[in-house]
Amino acid sequence: MRRTLALLTVAGTSMVALAFLIPLGLVVREIAHDRAMAQAERQASALVPVLAITVDPARLTHALLSTGARDRIGVHLPDGGSAGTVRAPAATVASASRLTRAVTAELGSGRLLLRPVALDGGRTVVVEVFVPPGDLTRGVTASWAVLSGVAAALVAGSLLVGDRLGVRVVRSARRLGRAAGALGAGDLSVRIEPEGPPELVAAGEAFNSMADRVVQLLAAEREMAADLSHRLRTPLAALRLTLEHLGPEAEESRNALGRLEAEVDQIIATARQPSRAPELVHCDAAEVLRERLTFWSALAEDQRRPWELIGATAPARVPVAATELGAVLDALLGNVFRHTPEGAGFTVTLHQGTGTVGVLIADAGPGIGDPEAALRRGASGAGSTGLGLDIARRLAESTGGSLRIDASSMGGARVQLWFRTDRHERRSGRVRTRRERG
Numbered sequence: 001m002r003r004t005l006a007l008l009t010v011a012g013t014s015m016v017a018l019a020f021l022i023p024l025g026l027v028v029r030e031i032a033h034d035r036a037m038a039q040a041e042r043q044a045s046a047l048v049p050v051l052a053i054t055v056d057p058a059r060l061t062h063a064l065l066s067t068g069a070r071d072r073i074g075v076h077l078p079d080g081g082s083a084g085t086v087r088a089p090a091a092t093v094a095s096a097s098r099l100t101r102a103v104t105a106e107l108g109s110g111r112l113l114l115r116p117v118a119l120d121g122g123r124t125v126v127v128e129v130f131v132p133p134g135d136l137t138r139g140v141t142a143s144w145a146v147l148s149g150v151a152a153a154l155v156a157g158s159l160l161v162g163d164r165l166g167v168r169v170v171r172s173a174r175r176l177g178r179a180a181g182a183l184g185a186g187d188l189s190v191r192i193e194p195e196g197p198p199e200l201v202a203a204g205e206a207f208n209s210m211a212d213r214v215v216q217l218l219a220a221e222r223e224m225a226a227d228l229s230h231r232l233r234t235p236l237a238a239l240r241l242t243l244e245h246l247g248p249e250a251e252e253s254r255n256a257l258g259r260l261e262a263e264v265d266q267i268i269a270t271a272r273q274p275s276r277a278p279e280l281v282h283c284d285a286a287e288v289l290r291e292r293l294t295f296w297s298a299l300a301e302d303q304r305r306p307w308e309l310i311g312a313t314a315p316a317r318v319p320v321a322a323t324e325l326g327a328v329l330d331a332l333l334g335n336v337f338r339h340t341p342e343g344a345g346f347t348v349t350l351h352q353g354t355g356t357v358g359v360l361i362a363d364a365g366p367g368i369g370d371p372e373a374a375l376r377r378g379a380s381g382a383g384s385t386g387l388g389l390d391i392a393r394r395l396a397e398s399t400g401g402s403l404r405i406d407a408s409s410m411g412g413a414r415v416q417l418w419f420r421t422d423r424h425e426r427r428s429g430r431v432r433t434r435r436e437r438g
Contacts, residue, residue, distance in 0.1 A: 005169070009162030010155055017151040028143040036136050037113060040129040041102060043067045044115040047075065051117050051125050057083040072130040078123040088112050088128050097124040109133040172196030176204055183207075188215050225267070232264050252298070266323075283322035285357055285419075286312040286350055292329045293348060299337060306345035316350055316357045318419040319399050328395050331388035332361050332415055340365025340412065347410070355422035356401065361415045362408030371405035392417055 050063040055075075060083040064073050074084035076093045087107055088096075096103050096114035105112045113129040172195050182190040191211060194204030240257055243250045289312045300307050318325065336346050344364045351358040368374050375389055392415070393403040400420035408414035 005166035006159060006163050009158050009166075013155045013158040014151075017154050021147050021151050024147055025144050028147075029137065029140050032138055032140045033136050036131050036138065037104065037111070039135070040069075040113040040131050041115070043069045043073060044102065044113060044127040044129050047073075047127050048117055051075070051119065051127075055119070055123075055125060057081060060084070069129060072132070074128045076126040076128060078119070078125060085130070086128055087130055088114060088126075093126050093128070097126050111136065168196050169200065172200040172204070176200065176207060179207060183211055183214070188218065236261055236264065281321045282317050282319055283325055285316040285318045285325060285359065286314060288322050288325050288329065289348060289350055289359070292326055292333065295330075296333050296337070300346075303337070303342040305337075305343060308345075308347045309350075310347060311350040311352070312348075314352070316352050318357050318421060320395060320419065324395055328388075328392045328417070329359070332392060332417070335388055336361065336363045336365070344412065345410065346412075355420060357419045357421055359417040359419075361417075362410055363412040363414075364408075364410040365412035367407060367411070368405055368413040374405060375403070389415070 046067050047060075047063060050060065054060070055077055057077070060075055064075070064084040067073055071085040074082055074086035076082050076086060076088070076097075088105065092105050092112075093114065097116050099116055100118075102113055102115040105114065107130065110133050111131045113131060115127040115129070117125045117127060119125060175192050179190050179192045188211065191208050192204050194201040194208075196204075236257065240254070240261075243254045243257060246253075289309060293307070293309050297307070333346075333348075336344075340346075340363050346361065346363040349358075349360040349362070351360060375393060389403070389405075396403045396417050396419055401418040403418070404416040406414050406416070
């Protein structure tokens with residue numbers, strides 16, 4: 001922007017300078033021309049009193065020398081003779097003698113001034129003054145040089161002033177841009193000191209107000225999430241009391257309830273935590289897969305579902321937290337159990353490529369008729385919340401990966417969750433706390 005402002009300043013000043021200097025340059029040239037011709041006219045007029053007395057060539061020679069024109073002035077006499085230095089053709093002299101005023105004529109690069117002088121007896125003498133090119137342009141070059149220097153000084157001065165003003169605008173705009181980028185990356189503490197033109201000051205103040213409002217909204221949202229999660233404690237407590245009366249056969253259900261209560265406690269604790277600086281997170285996808293399949297295997301055995309875990313023998317590091325990946329796997333496997341009939345099998349495949357790790361979950365259910373609609377947040381055709389696939393998609397996209405849905409070789413649906421592993425850093429949506437000061 002600074003360069004653009006400088007170019008605009010130079011362009012504007014140059015146009016204004018040229019608009020004045022070009023006419024001034026032409027006027028200077030015209031003035032020099034008129035000055036030279038006026039000098040020739042005075043020299044010619046100085047001979048008029050002499051010609052009224054005599055037209056003797058011998059006497060006229062001395063008068064011609066006294067004009068100071070030397071070899072540039074001459075007189076065409078009535079009898080066809082001449083005195084001094086004459087250059088005009090006879091036809092031009094004849095035409096001038098029939099006039100009553102001085103005329104000019106081109107002669108090479110110079111000009112001729114022909115001044116007719118009427119004598120007694122109807123005779124006419126023509127005084128000729130030659131004006132060389134140097135006299136016609138005397139002082140023009142120096143004047144143009146001065147005008148050019150003035151124009152250059154104006155452009156340089158305007159460029160300096162424009163650049164100083166542009167620095168303020170650019171500095172303020174850059175600070176505002178950096179602060180907006182930091183806020184977008186998750187740094188909720190960033191603020192700026194508004195400065196610069198009134199418009200940027202107003203924008204800076206609006207940015208600070210927006211940031212404060214965002215902090216308030218996020219705090220309210222965290223509290224609401226914590227409160228809603230806390231409301232689950234009452235039914236969970238009632239369920240635990242019920243299970244306590246069922247004896248040893250309900251031990252597995254009590255263990256599952258304990259894990260559910262731990263997850264609720266984790267949600268409440270996470271929701272109440274303020275925004276933190278981003279951390280570099282990684283986990284072993286193979287280990288998370290083995291752990292979650294161990295959990296779901298009990299339910300798969302109860303429902304007589306054949307299942308298989310493929311490719312999870314070697315470690316596979318992915319740039320996501322183990323808890324987030326586990327939650328996504330639970331959501332995807334939960335969809336298999338919820339939306340396919342009992343006895344329908346499924347496979348989970350871990351694929352490691354160059355810079356990517358893929359988790360492929362295929363089932364033998366009825367499939368997904370409209371994959372695009374299934375990926376829309378909150379859209380569900382089977383009575384669920386419609387958030388599981390969207391959460392999985394956002395987790396994959398946070399690493400630069402993607403989520404795709406297609407048909408599986410088992411006849412049902414296949415969900416492909418791809419993570420990029422060639423990015424060394426992953427930001428969890430927040431940046432390190434820092435304050436932007438002017």
